[in-house]
Amino acid sequence: MPSTAQFLAFVVASLVIILIPGPSILFVIGRALSHGRRQAVLTAWGNAIGTFFASAVVAVGLGALIQESALAFAIVKYTGAAYLVYLGAKTLRDRKGLMAESVEVSGESKRVVATMGEGFVVGFLNPKSILFFLAILPQFVNTGAGSIAVQMLLLGATFSLIAALCDTGWGIVASAARDLLRRPKPKLVMSRAGGTALIGLGIATAAGQRT
Template identity: 35%
Template sequence: MFGIINFEAFVLAGILLNLTPGADTMYILGRSISQGKKSGVLSALGISTGALIHCLFAALGLSILLAKSAIAFNIIKYAGAIYLLYLGIQLLRSKSQNNLEIEERKTYRINYRKVYLSGILTNVLNPKVALFFLAFLPQFINPDFAENYTPFLILGLTFVTTGTLWCLFLSFFAAKLSNSIRRNYKIKLWLDKFTGSVFIILGIKLAFTKQ
């Protein structure tokens, strides 16, 4: 149907891939533990939105550019690495415990729009995700439909849907465990530092990723 072959196998393989820990998993866990359930959920939705964009790129054939052009690949890669390093440094520069307590009572607010957009950028600026869609999806598409975007979109949306459900579960689970911990500002400060360190490590890892 629609040029898709072995759809059941695709769904099973997709779920197993979703369950495999990766950069997106660490990002969502970091946000959920450090900033709570809402930040975790918005991070998960941002990651899913980024994956959806990659899916559209793959369907339109734009991902082939990343696969064939080292320059395009490196531009996206280093932009993503710099962005992750920026997020990490921002968290490492979190204010001291006393200042945080005062601001929490008065003006401290999490910019949830920024959290969502960060999730999108973190995923979109990872060229490996684009190459994954380009390499994985065609294995389940009839060669006669290789130039038809419909099977790409169906498979991509299926993968994004299962991935979103898993990411939302992760965000709820991590936030539930950390709610009581985050009420202690000193521990929250260290969680911010830990999350920032994770983002920096992910950024460095992405920077050294080869095409």
């Protein structure tokens, strides 16, 4: 396992990187503005689970394929970007999202799974997450203390947990602004803003350059 010093250094590095506004934060904020606190929090945790699976891909060595293959990178990038645009367009069409807090209990479980699933797909299909893990995880691995893959999985899980907690905070703050505007028309404006933000994020993801 990584030494205590290595692990603490990784936690600090993760916090610095996570707190810098990026695609995950913008994604959660977009969901908060569109659908409110509950879906924002579920999205944050779904996104974090997807991010962990991205770290698992790196841990078992498949991330190198995306790092070396421009085609593989492009497939993952454009698939993720298209999915973000789809979610944004879906939000713009879905007026029911304005009344998310009044969803019937019978449909609660399905909505939870669907919301977390959408977050998972976005987190997993972010190629820059895989490239980040390829660059950062090996720096904090103790090569003389057990399985490298297991250590990388532990670090990936740690990063994902910190990301989930931080993104949850962003979602709560953003949804508070939405909740202040209880009347339908202001909520419609906030929902439209959230949907537009997701579409913009998808376009930015597609236009981003490989680094």
